[in-house]
Amino acid sequence: xxxxxxxxxxxxxxxxxxxxxxxxxxxxxxxxxxxxxxxxxxxxxxxxxxxxxxxxxxxxxxxxxxxxxxxxxxxxxxxxxxxxxxxxxxxxxxxxxxxxxxxxxxxxxxxxxxxxxxxxxxxxxxxxxxxxxxxxxxxxxxxxxxxxxxxxxxxxxxxxxxxxxxxxxxxxxxxxxxxxxxxxxxxxxxxxxxxxxxxxxxxxxxxxxxxxxxxxxxx
Amino acid sequence: xxxxxxxxxxxxxxxxxxxxxxxxxxxxxxxxxxxxxxxxxxxxxxxxxxxxxxxxxxxxxxxxxxxxxxxxxxxxxxxxxxxxxxxxxxxxxxxxxxxxxxxxxxxxxxxxxxxxxxxxxxxxxxxxxxxxxxxxxxxxxxxxxxxxxxxxxxxxxxxxxxxxxxxxxxxxxxxxxxxxxxxxxxxxxxxxxxxxxxxxxxxxxxxxxxxxxxxxxxxxxxxxxxxxxxxxxxxxx
Amino acid sequence: xxxxxxxxxxxxxxxxxxxxxxxxxxxxxxxxxxxxxxxxxxxxxxxxxxxxxxxxxxxxxxxxxxxxxxxxxxxxxxxxxxxxxxxxxxxxxxxxxxxxxxxxxxxxxxxxxxxxxxxxxxxxxxxxxxxxxxxxxxxxxxxxxxxxxxxxxxxxxxxxxxxxxxxxxxxxxxxxxxxxxxxxxxxxxxxxxxxxxxxxxxxxxxxxxxxxxxxxxxxxxxxxxxxxxxxxxxxxxxxxxxxxxxxxxxxxxxxxxxxx
Numbered sequence: 088x089x090x091x092x093x094x095x096x097x098x099x100x101x102x103x104x105x106x107x108x109x110x111x112x113x114x115x116x117x118x119x120x121x122x123x124x125x126x127x128x129x130x131x132x133x134x135x136x137x138x139x140x141x142x143x144x145x146x147x148x149x150x151x152x153x154x155x156x157x158x159x160x161x162x163x164x165x166x167x168x169x170x171x172x173x174x175x176x177x178x179x180x181x182x183x184x185x186x187x188x189x190x191x192x193x194x195x196x197x198x199x200x201x202x203x204x205x206x207x208x209x210x211x212x213x214x215x216x217x218x219x220x221x222x223x224x225x226x227x228x229x230x231x232x233x234x235x236x237x238x239x240x241x242x243x244x245x246x247x248x249x250x251x252x253x254x255x256x257x258x259x260x261x262x263x264x265x266x267x268x269x270x271x272x273x274x275x276x277x278x279x280x281x282x283x284x285x286x287x288x289x290x291x292x293x294x295x296x297x298x299x300x301x302x303x304x305x306x
Numbered sequence: 307x308x309x310x311x312x313x314x315x316x317x318x319x320x321x322x323x324x325x326x327x328x329x330x331x332x333x334x335x336x337x338x339x340x341x342x343x344x345x346x347x348x349x350x351x352x353x354x355x356x357x358x359x360x361x362x363x364x365x366x367x368x369x370x371x372x373x374x375x376x377x378x379x380x381x382x383x384x385x386x387x388x389x390x391x392x393x394x395x396x397x398x399x400x401x402x403x404x405x406x407x408x409x410x411x412x413x414x415x416x417x418x419x420x421x422x423x424x425x426x427x428x429x430x431x432x433x434x435x436x437x438x439x440x441x442x443x444x445x446x447x448x449x450x451x452x453x454x455x456x457x458x459x460x461x462x463x464x465x466x467x468x469x470x471x472x473x474x475x476x477x478x479x480x481x482x483x484x485x486x487x488x489x490x491x492x493x494x495x496x497x498x499x500x501x502x503x504x505x506x507x508x509x510x511x512x513x514x515x516x517x518x519x520x521x522x523x524x525x526x527x528x529x530x531x532x533x534x535x536x537x538x539x540x541x542x543x
Numbered sequence: 544x545x546x547x548x549x550x551x552x553x554x555x556x557x558x559x560x561x562x563x564x565x566x567x568x569x570x571x572x573x574x575x576x577x578x579x580x581x582x583x584x585x586x587x588x589x590x591x592x593x594x595x596x597x598x599x600x601x602x603x604x605x606x607x608x609x610x611x612x613x614x615x616x617x618x619x620x621x622x623x624x625x626x627x628x629x630x631x632x633x634x635x636x637x638x639x640x641x642x643x644x645x646x647x648x649x650x651x652x653x654x655x656x657x658x659x660x661x662x663x664x665x666x667x668x669x670x671x672x673x674x675x676x677x678x679x680x681x682x683x684x685x686x687x688x689x690x691x692x693x694x695x696x697x698x699x700x701x702x703x704x705x706x707x708x709x710x711x712x713x714x715x716x717x718x719x720x721x722x723x724x725x726x727x728x729x730x731x732x733x734x735x736x737x738x739x740x741x742x743x744x745x746x747x748x749x750x751x752x753x754x755x756x757x758x759x760x761x762x763x764x765x766x767x768x769x770x771x772x773x774x775x776x777x778x779x780x781x782x783x784x785x786x787x788x789x790x791x792x793x794x795x796x797x798x799x800x801x802x803x
Contacts, residue, residue, distance in 0.1 A: 094538050097452050098460030098497045114417070114459070121497075123417055123457035125537055140541060141344065142455020143362055145420060171362040171376075171424040213373040214423040239455075293541050309607045399638045406635045407765070414749075414769035484607070490764070500771035504751065506764035507650050512785060515761050516778050523774055 092293045095122040095137060102128075102135050110136030126239070127293055140293060144170040144238035144268040146216045150207040151224055153233070153266030156197050161188070164197050166205070169235065169268045172214035180208060180219040202228040202272065204264055228264060231274030234282055236289040238269035243292040244285060251298065255284045258305040280305065314485055315471045322351075322479060327521060329465075329477045332529070334445070334536035336453050342429075344454025346536070348446040351479055352436035357446035358429045359454035362418070365425030376421030380409040382443055384432040404440050411444060411464075411493040411503035417457040426456055437480040438466040441491045444503065449533055453540070460495040461533055462502060463526040467492065467518040469510060474518050476525055488515075492522045496530035499523060549746050553734055559742070560589075565787065567738040570794055572689065575697050581670075582698025582717070586690040588738060590680035592624075595672065595690035597698045597717075600708070602669025604660070612659025612667040616645035618674040618687065625679040625741075641674060643725065643765045644687050647754030648672070650762040651723035654695065658718050661703070668700070670717075681741040684752050685791075688725040692795050695719050722757040724791040726784035727767075730776060735783055751777070753784035757792050761785070 095101055101113065102120045109115040112124050113136060122128070124139035146152070146168060154166035154174055163181060166174035178186060182196050197203060204226050208219035219225070236244065244265055245252050256263050261275030263285075273281050284301050291297055314321060324330070330351030339345035342358035349355075362376045370377065382405045384393045397405070408430070418426065428451065430443040444464030451458060468478045468489040475482065478489055488508020494501055501523070506515070549559060556564055568589030577583040580596035587593075602613050618641035620628040633641070648654070659668035672694070674687045696719050702712035729736040729747035736747050749770030754763030761781060766772065772780075 094541055096461065096534050096537050097458035098495070099534075100497070112457070116459075121459070123459070124455055125452050125541075139455045141453060142457075143343065171364060171421055173364075212422065214421075399633075399642065402635050402638045403642050406639055407767075410767065410769050414771060495771060498771070500773055501766065501777060502771045504764055504766040504772070504777065506761065507646055509650065509652070509756070509760045509762055512759075512761060512781050515781060516774075519774055519777060 092127050092295060094125065094140070094293060095128050096125050097123055101137065107135045108133050110134035112137030112139055138242075139239045141237055142239060144168070146170050146172070146174070146207050146210050146268070148207055148210060150267040152205060152207065152268040153228070153264065153270040153272055154203050154205050154218065154268075155233075156199055156201040156203065159193050159197070159199060164193070166203070166218055168216065168218075169238070169266075169270050170216070172216050174205075174207070174216045174218040176205065176218040176220065180217070180221060182220070197227070202231075202233065204228055204266070204272075228272050228274075231262075231272045232278055232282065234271050234273065234285060236269050236271060236285060237292075238267070240289055240292040241265060241267050241269060243297070244271070244288050246298070251288065251301065254298075254302065255281050255305065259284070309484055310481070313471060314482060315473050320475065321481065326473050326475045327525065329525065329528070330479065332532055334449065334532055336449050336536050336540040342450070342454070344450045344452065344456070346446045346449035346453060348442055348449065350438060350442050350445075350477060352434055353439055353442045353479075354433040355439065355442045355446040356431045356433055357443065357450035358431075359426060359450045359456065360429075361426040361454070362421040362424035362456070363427075365423065370425070371423045373422055374419065376418035376424040376426060378409055378413050378416060378418065378426050378428060380405045380412070380428045380430070380447075382408055382430045382432070382440065384435055384439070388432050388435045404443075407503055407505065408440060408444060408447065411462055412447065412451070415459045415462060415495065415502060416451070417459065420457075426451075426454075435480065437478045437483040438491065440464065441466050441493070444493050445529060445533065449536060452537055460498050461530055463494050463496045463529045463533070464503070465492055465494070465522050465526055465529060466490060467522040469508060469514065469518065474514065474521060476521060488518075490518060490522070492519070494523050494526040496526045545742065546746050549743060550731075553731060553736075556734070558736075560740070562738075564734060565737045565783065567790075568740075570689070572693055572794060574693060580694070581701065582694040582696070584690040584693035584697070586686045586693070588682055588686045589740065590678055591682055591686050592676075592678040593683065593686045593690050594675045594677055595687060595694045596675075597694050598671045598673070599668050599698070599701060600671070601661070602667055604664060604667045608656070609664035610660045611656035612669060614645070614649065614654065614656070614670040614672060616641045616648070616672040616674070616691070618644070618676070620676050620679070624676040628676075628679070639765070639767075640684055640687060643684050643752055643754075643763070644674060644691050645672070646763040646765075647688050647723045647725050648691055648695070650754065651721055651756040653692075653719050653721040653723055653756070655718040655720060670698075679741055681739045681744045682727055684725050685727050685738065688723070688754070689791060689795055692722055692724065696722075696795070722792055722795050723754055723762055724788050724795065725752050725754050725763075726787045726791065727752045728780040728783050730770070730772060730780065735780060737783070737787060751780050751784075753781060755785055755788035757788075759785055
């Protein structure tokens with residue numbers, strides 16, 4: 088494996104605006120489309136976008152992410168969501184029960200340093216990110232190991248219809264939960280090997296033949 | 307590195323053997339500070355700068371936060387033993403001004419609207435100074451910002467021009483800087499051919515000044531190619 | 544809003560106060576308003592009001608120029624001048640202003656620094672040039688540079704008696720051989736605007752401050768603001784500054800008289 092996908096850099100012209108529209112990671116100027124990032128250009132439908140090879144996580148509605156409880160407040164929880172902003176999980180989005188705040192300590196539900204798999208409910212102006220547990224995937228993650236990867240590389244880790252992550256799970260006998268914010272939770276038998284595979288994907292996501300390399304690494 | 311009575315150009319060559327428009331040896335590396343979101347090392351001759359970018363991240367103090375955009379903060383700093391006479395730690399007036407003009411060279415070139423309430427911290431540490439430190443810092447800054455995944459309209463290339471013994475030159479070293487008739491640091495957006503930093507000290511006719519600006523813009527393409535190569539190299543072992 | 548109105552007017556080359564794009568507000572210069580200073584000047588450009596003074600003291604020369612006096616420029620944006628200014632050490636805008644003024648003066652070589660040497664390598668005259676902003680209504684750098692030039696042109700060197708400075712006697716005037724001014728040229732789209740008010744500065748935030756000597760040489764440039772400039776725009780701005788500097792030099796009379 089040594090061939091690399093085409094890497095574009097900021098300011099590089101990637102297409103003409105006549106043939107395609109400017110998608111994520113690009114901008115249009117004077118009838119041309121340029122990249123905003125160091126990344127891999129990708130055409131889908133009418134749009135050309137650039138998948139960045141680095142950068143922080145920008146929360147978007149419905150993103151499924153892994154968060155760490157940072158603080159327990161009076162009416163909810165402050166979550167570290169691995170982005171420039173904190174997430175906020177309100178009491179009503181966090182638990183189904185009726186809670187009498189006078190009697191119940193919120194730590195009973197989620198305490199500081201708890202790890203949760205949760206979903207972005209709303210992103211309001213000014214970096215106000217509201218989270219919810221009222222979705223089928225949401226749960227507390229117990230035990231396991233957390234690792235961080237470049238958020239834009241999450242789709243590569245997951246693979247087509249989950250092919251990549253499923254392969255890692257099977258061959259290492261682990262449970263893996265991938266947050267779109269670049270936080271990955273791994274639990275089970277061969278955690279070390281699983282982490283090695285995940286790290287390799289993070290570093291080499293722009294290379295061709297990645298699936299084969301991971302397959303070799305795991306066998 | 308003070309003033310000298312020596313002729314700075316003889317037989318069309320500069321004291322270090324370069325032709326008037328030649329650049330010094332250039333070295334560029336991306337990803338040199340593991341803790342930073344993006345980083346780089348850039349060396350032009352004996353001028354070397356390390357750049358590190360943290361962010362976008364929550365901005366402190368809070369009153370600096372803006373509800374509709376992220377903001378860029380720049381610190382240009384010379385380390386104490388980067389120069390002949392030890393530079394006292396802490397920002398000097400010169401460094402404060404340079405930090406500001408470098409910020410202005412980048413601010414209009416970054417897309418920070420998607421990052422309200424946040425700040426991008428750009429740290430520029432001059433490790434060794436032999437002239438043209440602010441433009442070398444700009445080259446390092448471009449690489450570090452791109453490496454950090456901060457969205458940018460274009461690269462920013464830094465290059466100094468000057469006039470010495472009546473000749474227009476590029477990429478001044480320290481000795482030339484101290485003995486020039488004029489020196490002019492510039493930052494250029496290499497694919498747009500636009501200028502985002504321009505300072506000049508010295509005495510020049512408007513015609514030669516315009517010629518020098520043109521020389522700097524023309525030469526920026528070669529530096530841009532080196533930057534692009536350095537960035538791609540990070541991903542191609 | 545006001546900003547949009549300024550931009551609407553600009554389309555027809557008009558401004559809020561009716562000026563042409565390249566027209567300065569009225570400039571008023573007062574010579575030596577502060578008698579304690581070695582030299583001083585008060586400059587008003589419209590509602591912008593600055594006061595500049597020089598003081599001379601003993602200093603040590605820089606190692607690479609043992610036979611030359613020194614000059615240093617500092618600026619204070621005092622809280623009295625604007626609701627945006629706070630007391631405290633100079634911020635980056637004040638530092639930038641002082642350094643841009645300093646550069647135009649220094650690079651014009653208008654001052655014969657060698658004549659300010661007292662004992663080579665040991666003792667020289669050190670000139671402090673302080674700019675105080677009294678009221679901020681834009682274009683501070685142009686005003687401050689005019690003020691600095693007038694203050695220097697009218698500075699008297701204190702007498703030395705037994706190695707002590709006697710400030711009420713003078714040994715002569717500062718030797719100033721030429722003049723320099725800064726002309727700030729703002730750019731918005733394809734228009735160039737001179738002498739912006741503070742309100743205009745917020746809209747036309749990309750500009751070049753161009754230092755010009757009275758022989759037409761460009762002695763310093765500082766591009767300011769976040770925008771970018773094409774080479775042809777830079778060339779035009781340089782030409783505009785050189786042309787306009789001629790009018791400013793008429794005001795900065797060598798004899799220091801108010802000359803409006």
